[in-house]
Amino acid sequence: MQVRRHQSLSGARAVVALWLAGAVVSGCRTPPVDHRPARGTLLVFSDLRGALKPCGCSPDLQRGGVDRIGDYVGVLRTGEPELPLLHAGDLLLDDEGIPAGREGQITRRVEALAEALRIIGVQAATLGPSDLAAGPAWVERSVKTLPLPLVGTNVGAPWSTFLKRSLVLRVDSLRVGVLAALPPAPGVTSPAEALRAEATVLRPQVDVIVALSSLGLRETKRLFRADLGIDVVVAAGQDLKAVVTDEVESAGTARLIQSHIQGSHVGRLELSVTAGAPVSLGWALQAILWDRPRHPDIAAVMKRYDADLEAINLKAAGTLPPLPAGAPSYVGQAKCLECHEQTQAFIAKDRHPLAWETLEKDGKTFDLECVSCHSTGYGQAGGSILGAMKGLVDVQCESCHGPGSRHADDGDTATIRRVVPESVCVTCHNPKHSTQFNYDTYRSRLLVPGHGR
Ligand code: HEC
Ligand code: HEC
Ligand code: HEC
Ligand code: HEC
Missing domain, CATH: 3.60.21.10 (Metallo-dependent phosphatases)
Structure with a gap:
């Protein structure tokens, strides 16, 4: 954007300034003030x-x-x-x-x-x-x-x-x-x-x-x-x-x-x-609503960015902290369902099992700004990390109930968390991502016949 002189306006301002100062302009015709x-x-x-x-x-x-x-x-x-x-x-x-x-x-x-x-x-x-x-x-x-x-x-x-x-x-x-x-x-x-x-x-x-x-x-x-x-x-x-x-x-x-x-x-x-x-x-x-068209050249810039994240973040993801001796690791939902078949009805209606598909649709499965909340045990000892998601994509049972390898061995209730406190939900449902989150209403949506009801 170039700066050009604008004569008429500064001219008008100068006239107003003279007039305000009570100056008498003699010998020349006073130009009309432009209002x-x-x-x-x-x-x-x-x-x-x-x-x-x-x-x-x-x-x-x-x-x-x-x-x-x-x-x-x-x-x-x-x-x-x-x-x-x-x-x-x-x-x-x-x-x-x-x-x-x-x-x-x-x-x-x-x-x-x-x-x-x-x-x-x-x-x-x-x-x-x-x-x-x-x-x-x-x-x-x-x-x-x-x-x-x-x-x-x-x-x-x-x-x-x-x-x-x-x-x-x-x-x-x-x-x-x-x-x-x-x-x-x-x-x-x-x-x-x-x-x-x-x-x-x-x-x-x-x-x-x-x-x-x-x-x-x-x-x-x-x-x-x-x-x-x-x-x-x-x-x-x-x-x-x-x-x-x-x-x-x-x-x-x-x-x-x-x-x-x-x-x-x-x-x-x-x-x-x-x-x-x-x-x-x-x-x-x-x-700027999402039903309006995307600028095609900018959409292409975004697509290249998402594609490049795979190489950048596979290198940057690092490794998981070591699992302390005797501590449980994450085994994945298929294992839980072997004994908790009745939760199948819950899974069928819940949105957590769709969390990874949501990222896939957006091309965001290698984006470190997204994956941790749309997967299970991300970055946790015995959990998942980019390059080693090993069946822990989506938000699964262990995101809420904690890592369950020990419990899954024998079904002992002492080694699994039944009650899921708000502090667990808000690791993902924080105000920046889940603006409407309310523990009681959100929790009630999870409790269906076969799962907590
Ligand atoms: C070998 C079978 C078995 C496997 C595998 C298993 N459970 Fe259980 N689970 C049980 C039994 C038995 C109980 C106690 C009876 C019940 O509440 O159904 C139980 C109870 C629970 C409870 C309630 C605990 C309580 O204090 O009442 C939760 C939560 C739970 N399991 C989650 C899981 C999760 C998550 C997984 C997968 C990581 C899993 N279970 C895998 C058998 C199993
Ligand atoms: C590991 C992260 C994570 C944890 C922990 C988690 N959630 Fe979620 N939750 C998500 C994601 C991601 C979605 C959206 C999935 C999608 O649609 O792609 C979601 C969706 C939901 C929805 C569906 C919202 C809707 O509009 O239909 C409810 C309800 C919900 N969560 C409740 C809870 C509650 C209650 C807890 C704690 C007991 C909890 N979540 C713990 C990540 C998490
Ligand atoms: C801090 C955790 C967190 C991060 C990071 C995160 N999400 Fe989410 N995401 C959630 C939760 C929680 C929900 C469900 C919110 C609700 O319903 O209240 C959700 C829901 C969604 C939904 C809506 C799904 C639907 O159809 O209802 C989309 C799309 C989504 N996330 C995409 C992304 C993308 C893309 C990124 C990275 C740029 C990302 N998320 C990063 C936690 C997270
Ligand atoms: C988004 C969080 C969340 C996810 C994911 C989740 N649960 Fe739960 N689960 C809960 C909450 C909340 C309760 C109710 C606990 C209470 O009594 O306060 C519960 C209760 C339970 C119970 C005990 C209640 C009963 O009906 O006996 C079992 C068993 C259980 N869940 C198993 C599972 C299994 C297996 C999965 C995976 C297929 C799973 N849950 C996925 C949050 C979750």
Whole structure:
């Protein structure tokens, strides 16, 4: 997006400034003041958190994904080819950061994300708390592949070597200054001072100043209680469960808009600037639902990524911890059914036996971000691990009742867990993947004739 001069508007502003100052312009005809608003539209999405696509584990997580964002933005740009797209919040990582053994997958994921963002066409982005937590060395390496400028206004060295303090975008007939407020981290400075100073520098060159905030809603509101000289702030970094509205609010002298995490929505921001008046805006969030088409080139990027995970993760999976002497191992459901045939009726209706098929349909059976909860005894002594799943795919009896080799030898009830406490369920049914989980209601669905009833 190129920055071009926009004479008429700055001309209008200058006239208004003279008029406000009471200056008498003598000897030349006063040009008429242009009261028509200058308008511009841009798109905003937030907190991709490195995911090419949200996991889809619960119905409310079945939205977003770079493939469908690409389709949506592409369709809009057939009518409005210059429509810019900005990203706020965590771009590369979520709060799990870079777990041991995942370095290879995450490096490859960032590469795929860069390819997808190039195809989508993103004009600017900022970083969020999880990105910053990975440290400047990792982030600098990772962002080298990204096809877009990154903005971070309140940073010192070494972040400032690869983050721009601000940038100016041409948005229809407007020049829009873009700033970004980053949350506290080593090398990050006070956002209030940095934003105010940068806004002062930018103001003469632009019509509107937009700040992308990765501070979350509450901290963003707190920050903007003071007048920072910014017109619009986008509050990213919300919780998964936050009730995100597309109502425009006031935060100090700025207008505040909210956005969803995991790129589940794309917002459309309509700006309208009349010389001498506050910026007026419209904001609408569009959910990116999974019934819309996928951008074919981005779908291909995702398919290559999934295929590459096999080699990357078979190498990274590691080995299981040794089984302590006398401790039970996982034997698999077929063994249990030899004596518990009556649970067959339960299995026939339960969803746990379909957990692996769910990953197969998605091409995700080598994805370390998925397999542990869609299989049995993953990473446990005597359990399963990529490359050695040995009949322990799907969520089987022993996921809930514990490893059962000793019990299966003689049917002794002292060596098996009958009651399955909530703490076992939530190793998988955590708030990030099972948003509706409630122990009592979910447990009651498992209790059928032949299984606990
Ligand atoms: C922390 C554990 C965990 C991880 C990691 C996980 N899942 Fe799940 N997944 C679950 C649970 C639990 C459910 C059932 C949620 C519910 O119904 O409340 C589920 C359900 C699903 C479903 C919905 C199945 C249906 O048709 O109803 C899909 C699809 C899915 N997961 C895909 C994935 C993919 C793809 C990944 C990796 C990107 C992944 N999961 C990672 C735990 C997990
Ligand atoms: C050799 C036969 C046999 C095998 C194999 C077997 N069980 Fe059992 N199991 C029994 C008997 C007998 C009981 C006690 C009577 C009952 O509750 O049905 C029992 C009880 C249980 C109980 C209830 C324990 C209690 O305190 O009431 C659970 C849970 C259980 N088995 C799970 C499993 C699982 C999981 C497997 C596979 C790893 C398995 N069983 C394999 C014979 C077996
Ligand atoms: C090892 C991981 C794991 C454990 C432990 C686990 N689940 Fe699940 N659960 C899943 C997955 C994965 C699915 C989704 C399977 C699919 O559809 O692909 C699921 C699905 C379900 C469903 C079906 C949801 C629906 O919308 O129909 C219920 C109910 C459920 N789990 C209850 C429980 C309860 C209660 C516990 C503890 C007693 C538990 N689960 C323990 C992984 C787990
Ligand atoms: C998703 C978790 C989960 C899975 C998977 C699961 N169970 Fe259970 N099971 C439970 C819960 C919960 C109870 C009820 C325990 C209680 O009494 O509080 C139970 C109860 C039982 C009981 C004792 C109740 C009775 O009817 O005598 C047996 C035996 C049992 N399960 C066997 C199995 C076997 C065999 C499998 C695999 C085919 C299996 N379970 C799979 C959660 C699970």
